[in-house]
Amino acid sequence: MATLLIVHHTPSPNCQALFEAAVSGATTDEIEGVRVERRAALAATASDVLAADGILLGTPANLGYMSGALKHFFDQVYYPCLDETRGRPFGYYVHGGNDVTGAVRAIESITTGLGWRRATDAVTVTGEPAKADIEACWELGATLAAGLAD
Numbered sequence: 001m002a003t004l005l006i007v008h009h010t011p012s013p014n015c016q017a018l019f020e021a022a023v024s025g026a027t028t029d030e031i032e033g034v035r036v037e038r039r040a041a042l043a044a045t046a047s048d049v050l051a052a053d054g055i056l057l058g059t060p061a062n063l064g065y066m067s068g069a070l071k072h073f074f075d076q077v078y079y080p081c082l083d084e085t086r087g088r089p090f091g092y093y094v095h096g097g098n099d100v101t102g103a104v105r106a107i108e109s110i111t112t113g114l115g116w117r118r119a120t121d122a123v124t125v126t127g128e129p130a131k132a133d134i135e136a137c138w139e140l141g142a143t144l145a146a147g148l149a150d
């Protein structure tokens with residue numbers, strides 16, 4: 001069975017809403033044959049990534065970058081995963097107060113370094129998530145999971 005790993009930093013209710021939507025999409029009954037594993041970014045390990053067939057990342061924008069927690073995740077997994085995870089499909093959402101540009105740039109840069117393949121558009125949200133933002137995160141989860149389905 002394929003595994004989709006969700007690595008997220010979720011420090012607030014608005015981030016939680018996006019996370020829950022992504023999980024809901026990834027675990028929808030319409031998609032079979034995909035195990036969805038969730039890990040807080042500060043707890044996720046290289047072993048989690050090596051065992052995953054696809055990765056969904058979620059983070060707030062902090063100080064013009066991804067969260068320190070997601071940065072810590074990448075610091076931990078980068079070299080242990082570099083050889084074996086090239087080509088892995090991934091996707092991500094970023095939540096911010098007003099400007100997520102730096103966080104998006106950082107995620108694109110580090111995943112390019114890893115050789116991961118973005119399988120669907122990034123979801124970027126500022127402020128309180130609208131219904132369309134929640135739906136976009138649901139689609140993000142569903143699209144990544146469907147891409148791994150039998």
Ligand SMILES: Cc1cc2nc3c(=O)[nH]c(=O)nc-3n(C[C@H](O)[C@H](O)[C@H](O)COP(=O)(O)O)c2cc1C
Nearest residue numbers: 012013014060061062063064095096097098099100
């Ligand atoms: C230290 C700190 C730095 C932040 N930096 C940014 C930033 O660079 N860009 C941005 O859009 N939001 C920034 N924010 C806002 C967070 O992204 C936002 O608080 C987080 O996504 C949670 O959303 P919420 O507060 O609406 O629940 C920052 C928040 C904190 C606490």
